[in-house]
Amino acid sequence: MKFAFFGSSLVSAYWNGAATYYRGLIRHLHERGHQVTFYEPDAYGRQQHRDMEDPDWARVVVYAATTDATHAALDDAAGADVIVKTSGVGVLDRTLEEGVLSLKRPDNVVIFWDVDAPATLDSVHAEQLNPFRRLIPRFDLICTYGGGAPVVDAYRALGARHCEPVYNALDPHTHYPVPRQDAFAADLGFLGNRLPDRESRVERFFLAAAEALPEKRFLLGGSGWEDKRMPPNVRYAGHVYTRDHNAFNATPRAVLNISRDSMARYGFSPATRVFEAAGAAACLITDAWEGIELFLEPGNEVLVAGGGDEVASHLATLDEQRARSIGAAALRRVLSEHTYAHRARQLEALLVGREVATLALAAMV
Template sequence: MRRSDEIIFIGLSITSSWGNGHASTYRSLIRGLHQLGHQVLFLECDQPWYASNRDAPILPYCKSRLYADVDELRARYTPRLRAAAAVIVGSYVDDGRNVCDWVLDHATGVKAFYDIDTPVTVARLQDDSCEYLRASQVPEFDAIFSFTGGPILDRLERDFGAKAARPLYCSVDVDQHQPVGSHRDIDLGYLGTYSEDRQPALEQLLNQTARRVPKRRFAVVGAQYPSNLVWPKNVQRIDHMAPGSHAQFYGRQRFTLNLTRTDMRKAGYSPSVRLFEAAACGTPIISDEWVGLDELLEPGREILLANSTEDVAEVLENVSDAEARQIAAAARERICAEHSSLHRAEELDSYLSAARGAGLEQPLRSAAGVSGERAVAAH
């Protein structure tokens, strides 16, 4: 059978960013793969909540196709799956266990799993409550790519038998996310979908701060927040904002708040896509604190940390605009140099090449001719 050069992703969503961070992560990564010359097909289960909020039904850098269920995947895409150079299944895919079975049974190229929710996945693998992956499937993949780095990668290999667990952080499309405008009429903003375990931090660091400094302006953008939540009068609420408008929103903020889900914070090494987007847009970031953050951005110079309402109020009241601009500029320089779409795609490219086996086949490399040395050196 002739092998194609195509990379197939089967993920939660790329066509709709409503209520999830997966779409932005996939869009950035796959745009980078396109820059390297790769052909990508993204398969996404058609869900009603995404169908009514589809902000990117057509993407210029990949083909995206919707499917109804695993039976349709088998009927329509098995030959293409067998011919693909690599097939990557993402976390939280509907009926993911059966999707993984289909991929593991029929794919002949590199078979990988991309976990954008690794701490949650690992916790659920232990008691077999993970709906999208079985523990027994982990060692069958050629590689496990993880949104979370650090010690959890060793655990995937040691406790679950992963052949190769590798960090694959999210990234940012630096062409789309750039500093926009200079009228910063929001003192502190937050962009993120509602999460029950993240809400206490949002209450403490943003809402309580808003009550403490009522003359300051705040904004929270994100879907699925309960209708019975009571917001301070000086907090503007916006239900959803398409990625194309994120740069403009960040451009309005004097500071933006970065918050991390409990499981991610405990595991550490789990930067969100919003962290990279805000930095690329030149907005100074106030973040909660977790292990590994200082390896991405230097506290005090490239990012500000806060553990209490008092910490946030102190920043808003006492950090000058000049200081804020310096912090934002340093963060933007760092993130654009190390976490762009192209950097992350080169990293994935090198992982896929390694998974194919040194010397057994030609590296999975685009016509653009990015060398293995450059891909490794970039990270």
């Protein structure tokens, strides 16, 4: 099949946390024989902060952030079998959503792929006149990268024909164990950009733990934290390029995952960082959210904390042997159940099922 994806960026992870999700899924669709074109706007300095060249497993089309260029990209995608508009492109999103729906034919599938479903649903519920609300029933399929039953039920209540989570996962090509690097030495590391619905949870889970354990070393990576007040035992690493994620995860005694407010509220939303850390055999401490046991077993494959005091408690008693044991168990689990090869097969089965259903319906007419 020919896929056309409209997303924030495939080639740059700069202010673009979904990049590794797109890369993992699309690379494995290519390995299964599909052709993928990824359309992304030249915006937010992402092209100036690329962390990869155009890959050989996808055609990348970078278009100017203008209405005319957006429509030209839509015209270029018109012949695809599967046309995907992701959430949060950041430039002319509504134009793209209406544009991909205008490309609907009897023999293709048009998908809205929500990489931040909790935030999208919160926005739609808060604004009765939100223009996206009327578009939801027109998509053949809504895919999300998290949210479980709460998100599926919410989309169905808004008229979605079908909604299915295709969760984050591990791409073993890009995230794997590596030797430790002194540049990322710490007792606990956290990697995440500064966002309004994440900052208070970073204060509660990460910075509070640092204050409680002044003898421990804490490492903060991600964009936007330059002027944030931090305890003296917190070192700020700035933006960490994807090429350094493995070392960032593998070097500290443990790494921390902190969900954004909306994701924690809906649950069943493992961040990309969860699988990246597990792929590097890191000992992961995560904030508590419903559904974690579907992905990693608490106590054996991941440590779960309800707040900064519990993060500090885990860290105070975590020795090297236990940290390595937890990281190794997490790596085994994600390789067996949660890689992008698994997700690509899931998407194929979903699309083939739709095709079979369409043919059966046509035969009945």
